[in-house]
Amino acid sequence: MTIYSSKRFSAFYDDNVHLPEQIPDDAVEITHEHWRALLEGQVNGKVIDFDSGDIPQLIDPPVDTSPERYTRDIATRRYQAEISGITTNGMALPTDRDSQALVNGAALAAVVDPAYRCQWKTLDGFIDLQAPQILEMAAAVRLHVQTCFDREAELLDHLEKGTFTEDMLDHGWPA
Incomplete structure (x- = not known):
């Protein structure tokens, strides 16, 4: 042969x-x-x-440097930052999509009824939250998520203008 x-x-x-x-x-x-x-x-x-x-x-395979690849990478990095969690008023909060929905639901109840209060489960156990605290928590989560989307939009703008560099993926996300 x-x-x-x-x-x-x-x-x-x-x-x-x-x-x-x-x-x-x-x-x-x-x-x-x-x-x-x-x-x-x-x-x-x-x-x-x-x-x-x-x-x-x-x-070695050629490195994909297409705008489509970077668009996917930027969206993936935004999602990782979005669900990374935050700490507000000393309380660690998850920011995955389910947790965002729970916070928003509690915030809606607090808007509808300013006397609303609930037992909120944290990593350290349950705490009693009143409507103003719930709204503060929801605002902090919303700010975190929006900051992630703002950073994604900023990076996509750099990509469109041709000023994007890969190291930008690791910087500028909310902590």
Whole structure:
């Protein structure tokens, strides 16, 4: 069994499988070891480059620097910051989407009934909250979430203007 590599078709050919007339005239013989190493490298995330030399070589895959990739990265980073939680008035609050909904529901009740109070479960146990405290808590969560979206919009603006750099993803998010 002889393995061949064709630069023109970016393909391998095996003389036990392919008829001689099926093997392109630009095909060159490569060793079984090299062929297996190329396939193994491809499985491990490398790319087979048929164009750089006489025989194919493994290279790192090209880095995606498209605006679409950065748009996804920015949105992912915003979501991570959004759900990272906050501390307000000494109380640690989760800010995942479910927690945001619970805070907003309590805030609505506090707006409708200024005498509203509730037992709010924290990491340290339950605390009694009155309407003004609930509204303060909701405002803090809302500010945190909005700041995350504002940062996302700012980064997308940089991306559109061509001034975005990858290190911007790690800076400017609310703490």
